[in-house]
Amino acid sequence: MEVDPRTLKIIEEDRRYISGSLVRFVPMVVKRGRREIIEDVAGRKYIDFLCGAAVTNVGHNHPKVVEAAKRAMEDLVHAGMLYLYNESAIKLAKVLNEITPGRFHKKVFFGLSGSDAIDCSLKMVRWHTRRPRTVSFIGSYHGMTLGSLSLSGFVPSMVRGFMPLVPGVTHIPYPFCYRCPFKQEYPRCGMYCLEFIEEHVFQTICPPEEVAALYFEPIQGDAGVVVPPREYFPRLLELCRSYGIIPVADEVQTGFGRTGKMFACEHWGIEPEVMVLGKAMGSGFPISAVVAKDEIMDWTAGSHVMTCAGSTIACEASIATIEVLREENLVEKAEKMGEYLKSQLEELKSAHELIGDVRGVGLLLGVDLVLDRETKEPARKEAHKVCYRAWELGLLMMYYGKSTLRIAPPLSITKENVDRAVEIIDRAIQDVERGKVSDEVISKFSSWK
Numbered sequence: 001m002e003v004d005p006r007t008l009k010i011i012e013e014d015r016r017y018i019s020g021s022l023v024r025f026v027p028m029v030v031k032r033g034r035r036e037i038i039e040d041v042a043g044r045k046y047i048d049f050l051c052g053a054a055v056t057n058v059g060h061n062h063p064k065v066v067e068a069a070k071r072a073m074e075d076l077v078h079a080g081m082l083y084l085y086n087e088s089a090i091k092l093a094k095v096l097n098e099i100t101p102g103r104f105h106k107k108v109f110f111g112l113s114g115s116d117a118i119d120c121s122l123k124m125v126r127w128h129t130r131r132p133r134t135v136s137f138i139g140s141y142h143g144m145t146l147g148s149l150s151l152s153g154f155v156p157s158m159v160r161g162f163m164p165l166v167p168g169v170t171h172i173p174y175p176f177c178y179r180c181p182f183k184q185e186y187p188r189c190g191m192y193c194l195e196f197i198e199e200h201v202f203q204t205i206c207p208p209e210e211v212a213a214l215y216f217e218p219i220q221g222d223a224g225v226v227v228p229p230r231e232y233f234p235r236l237l238e239l240c241r242s243y244g245i246i247p248v249a250d251e252v253q254t255g256f257g258r259t260g261k262m263f264a265c266e267h268w269g270i271e272p273e274v275m276v277l278g279k280a281m282g283s284g285f286p287i288s289a290v291v292a293k294d295e296i297m298d299w300t301a302g303s304h305v306m307t308c309a310g311s312t313i314a315c316e317a318s319i320a321t322i323e324v325l326r327e328e329n330l331v332e333k334a335e336k337m338g339e340y341l342k343s344q345l346e347e348l349k350s351a352h353e354l355i356g357d358v359r360g361v362g363l364l365l366g367v368d369l370v371l372d373r374e375t376k377e378p379a380r381k382e383a384h385k386v387c388y389r390a391w392e393l394g395l396l397m398m399y400y401g402k403s404t405l406r407i408a409p410p411l412s413i414t415k416e417n418v419d420r421a422v423e424i425i426d427r428a429i430q431d432v433e434r435g436k437v438s439d440e441v442i443s444k445f446s447s448w449k
Contacts (some may be wrong), residue, residue, distance in 0.1 A: 121290045176220075
């Protein structure tokens with residue numbers, strides 16, 4: 001597809017003035033969005049399976065969210081929580097107390113993004129426990145600030161050239177059953193990945209009595225939508241608590257209905273003492289949160305502050321977002337539409353050898369592309385080509401992990417657009433399999449490496 005001159009001009013200006021650290025995988029300049037449709041400056045419309053990186057759960061520019069932000073903006077743009085009280089923030093904190101797992105009382109610190117909220121939680125657990133170490137998972141994505149980056153185990157480009165990172169972090173294998181790092185098969189493995197933590201990690205390189213917290217994503221989205229077995233997290237949290245280790249759930253990507261539950265932890269029936277929230281929390285307005293058992297958030301005044309965090313505008317947008325999720329039954333819709341979409345993708349698997357696995361929960365789904373189903377060799381180049389061809393055909397999506405198409409549309413997406421999107425994925429894979437997408441096309445754009 002030929003790219004229009006205006007788009008090319010804007011892309012050239014972007015390359016001149018904007019940091020090259022960003023990941024751009026198609027030549028698209030966005031202009032507007034409504035519900036699950038996003039439009040570029042050339043007037044082309046796309047079904048959005050990217051969702052601004054799993055942010056616009058209630059759909060692009062939901063009228064209730066926009067109106068709530070407008071009302072707040074008309075009263076006051078900024079005063080800050082650092083020195084003054086903020087009624088909107090208190091109201092939102094009460095709502096988060098109610099909807100997050102755990103009947104215990106919680107306190108909240110508001111931030112601007114998932115990354116800074118992870119950093120906030122890292123400082124908090126160290127303060128509370130006076131322990132110097134943390135544990136997190138290989139394949140995890142917790143953010144790009146120095147603390148969150150240190151906890152992450154995603155791709156080399158994130159850490160290359162930035163050493164030394166925050167010390168005291170030990171990374172352990174995540175329970176990725178399709179590509180088990182221990183070359184085992186579930187359930188015959190007996191959950192060896194859990195035994196490995198206690199029998200090897202804690203007995204060799206990481207004394208558990210020095211560990212403040214263990215960070216986990218209930219589903220590893222950026223690693224390729226990896227969903228652990230049902231018994232994994234209850235046993236993991238039991239292990240943590242036996243050593244006084246605080247479990248910290250990073251629900252930045254999975255929270256606010258994305259997986260067919262308000263929070264993904266609910267699928268495993270677990271109640272972590274600390275949760276980190278972001279992305280869909282504000283429908284695009286900059287807001288995040290650390291929600292912690294009140295006795296854990298026991299630091300003193302001045303221990304952690306942010307000038308623009310917890311603004312009335314972002315808080316009101318977040319309150320409206322949660323109201324929309326409830327009023328429009330979007331969490332339940334995500335569960336049902338996710339089941340339907342997953343079944344359609346499973347049908348595509350039977351038609352395309354390139355598809356090795358289909359996995360996920362709710363409307364966070366992954367289609368793992370492989371060169372060989374037996375060896376499971378990732379089809380990296382093909383995954384990029386499928387995304388590019390899908391974009392040409394009117395569907396916006398990205399691949400993550402080694403070669404997994406990540407599917408995360410707005411929760412309000414219609415069945416008609418789900419069916420159309422599946423048709424496009426089918427056509428895109430066919431075209432890639434037949435060699436209709438050249439290496440040259442994708443060589444002009446970046447990807448996670």
